[in-house]
Amino acid sequence: MSDELIAGKVVRIGEGVTLILGDCKDIVPSLSFDAVVTDPPYGVNHNPGSGRMSKIGKAIMGDLTPPELRWMGAYPAVVWGGNNFCDQLPRSTGWLVWDKTHAKTCEHSQAELAWTNTVRTVRLHREAYHGFMRQRDGWFHTHQKPVNLMAWAMTWLPQDVTVLDPYMGSGTTGLAAIRTGRRFIGIELDPEHFETAEQRIRRELEAGTFDFAAQPDSVSQQPLL
Numbered sequence: 001m002s003d004e005l006i007a008g009k010v011v012r013i014g015e016g017v018t019l020i021l022g023d024c025k026d027i028v029p030s031l032s033f034d035a036v037v038t039d040p041p042y043g044v045n046h047n048p049g050s051g052r053m054s055k056i057g058k059a060i061m062g063d064l065t066p067p068e069l070r071w072m073g074a075y076p077a078v079v080w081g082g083n084n085f086c087d088q089l090p091r092s093t094g095w096l097v098w099d100k101t102h103a104k105t106c107e108h109s110q111a112e113l114a115w116t117n118t119v120r121t122v123r124l125h126r127e128a129y130h131g132f133m134r135q136r137d138g139w140f141h142t143h144q145k146p147v148n149l150m151a152w153a154m155t156w157l158p159q160d161v162t163v164l165d166p167y168m169g170s171g172t173t174g175l176a177a178i179r180t181g182r183r184f185i186g187i188e189l190d191p192e193h194f195e196t197a198e199q200r201i202r203r204e205l206e207a208g209t210f211d212f213a214a215q216p217d218s219v220s221q222q223p224l225l
Contacts, residue, residue: 008020008021008022008023008027009021009022009194011198013198013201013202013205014205016178016182016183016184017174017177017178017183017184017185017186017201017205018184018185018186019168019171019174019185019186019187019188019194019197019198019201020185020186020187020188021187021188021189021191021194022187022189023189024166024167024187024189027166027187028164028166028187031164031185032162033075033161033162033163033164033185034075034076034158034161034162034163035075035076035077035157035158035161035162035163035164036072036075036076036077036078036079036163036164036165036166037077037078037150037153037154037157037163037164037165037173037176037177038077038078038079038080038164038165038166038167038173039079039080039081039145039165039167039169039173040079040080040081040085040166040167041167072089072117073089073090073117075164076117076118076156076157076158076161077115077116077117077118078096078114078115078116078118078153078156078157079114079115079116080098080112080113080114080145080153081112081113081114082095082113082114082115082116083095083113083115085115086115089115090117092115092116092117093120093121093122094116094117094118094119094120094121094122094123095113095114095115095116095122095123096113096114096116096119096122096123096124096125096152096153096156097111097112097113097114097122097123097124097125098111098112098113098114098125098127098149099111099124099125099126099127100112100127100128101126101127101128114153116153116156118156118157119156123156125149125152127146127148127149144169144170144172145172145173146172147172147175147176147179150172150173150175150176151176151179151180153176154176154177154180154182155180157182159181159182160182161182161183162182162183162184162185163177163182163183163184163185164184164185164186164187165184165185165186165187166187167187167188168186168187168188168193168194168197169188169193169197170193170196170197170200171186171196171197171198171200171201173186174186174197174200174201174204175200175201175204178201178204178205179204184201
C-alpha cells in the first residue's frame with residue numbers, strides 16, 4: 001500500500017494497525033488485505049413514523065448508500081446489516097445472529113443479522129444490547145457494536161489475516177482485531193469518529209490487555225440451525 005495512492009490522512013499504530021481518513025470508495029482499490037468485518041451505514045436517516053422500513057436498504061439511506069459491495073464476496077467477510085444489501089451481496093446460507101436478549105415488549109430490534117461467506121449454517125451470539133455501555137472506554141457512536149460481538153465475528157475468519165473495516169466508525173472492529181491477534185486496516189470518512197477510533201486503538205495497544213495467541217478460542221460459538 002502506497003500513501004501516495006490514498007486520499008486523506010494515514011495513521012500507522014504499531015506494526016499491525018493502519019487507519020485511513022477518507023472515502024472507502026476511493027481508498028479500497030489501493031489496499032492489500034485478506035478479510036472484511038464491517039457494519040455499513042444503513043437506515044441512518046430513517047424516520048420511525050414514516051412507515052418506510054421496507055425500503056431501509058435503498059431510499060432511506062439517502063446520500064449515505066455504501067458503494068458497490070459485491071467485491072466482498074472475493075474475501076472472507078462478515079457484514080452486519082447485510083440483510084439490507086441482499087441485492088449487492090452474494091447469496092449466503094451462513095448468517096450470524098446477534099440476540100440482544102431484549103424483553104419481548106422492547107420496541108427496538110431484538111436481534112441483528114450479519115451476512116457472511118465464512119460459515120454454512122446460521123450461528124448465534126447472545127449479548128445484552130446495552131452491554132457495550134459498560135465497556136471500559138465508553139460509548140462513542142450511535143450504532144456502536146459491542147467489542148465482544150465483533151471479536152466473535154472474527155472467530156469465523158482465518159487467524160493470520162489482515163482485516164479491513166471500510167466503515168470503521170469509532171474503531172470497535174479494530175479493538176476486536178487486536179484482541180483476537182489479527183492485523184487491522186480501518187477507513188473512516190468522518191474526522192471526529194476517526195479521531196475517536198485512533199484514540200481508542202492507541203489506548204488498547206498501550207494497555208496490552210490482549211493475547212494475540214489465545215483470544216480467538218476464548219469467544220464462544222453457538223450453532224443456531
